[in-house]
Amino acid sequence: MTFLTLVVALVVALDQATKALVLVYFPLHTVKEIIPGFFNLVHARNTGAAFSILAGAPSFWRQAFFVAVTILIVVMILLAYRKLKSDDVWNRWGYALIVGGALGNLVDRVRLGSVVDFLDVYVGAYHWPAFNVADSAISVGAVMLLISLIRGK
Template structure:
């Protein structure tokens, strides 16, 4: 009998998604209220707050596409991740955690897209000669979620090898 992990059940995953989305939206409201538009505010070397608007998807890809296409694409991604979540064995903690985080991040950015027509980004990693794409907490949820799923796959491979 397989052990059921916390995020393989609907209620915990729903609560995580709601809390993550509320935190994401609260930070974006604060950013809109207090952070100057497209002016770097240094935090530590190589990290600044920098409010900008993303009209595309991650790293401003597809920024020339119609809004309805991007919204539809995000909804398809969320539906696909929910489908994966339901098909994944219930004992795979990191996979289920990763799915929850990806759903939370995708929905957090979808809320921005539906309300404003763009996503509010505000975190910038940079050096004197290079800068990474500006991103937000929802993007971080998606990235950490993907990392959790990869970790889960690696752990499964190690388990099969023994």
């Protein structure tokens, strides 16, 4: 599990380091335009899941739900990871990125009660929901697994 541990640790470290910079240098709701019409750095908090799902639910139940679901998903992925062949590098990367991202956001939920988001991609008035390094790792890992599934691997 050395590969898995290394990738997960790198994703969590990069995620937490970038979020720490945001917490220190960007007051909540700050927006800094980087590429006009396309990309901003922001400081947003997401108490829900992707696209703020369940953000309005009572805090205790929302937190308990997200922590439990994250732990369940991580355990399921780790069990699936153990069944991969050592030469299945593509799927090993996919699983490792998802676990790293999930744990990176879990650290925020446990520590802060919400997830720090800071990457804001948009075209004109159309904004993708703000996201972070952990979200990116989860998305890239999921796409890798989807491609593998489509390719029949």
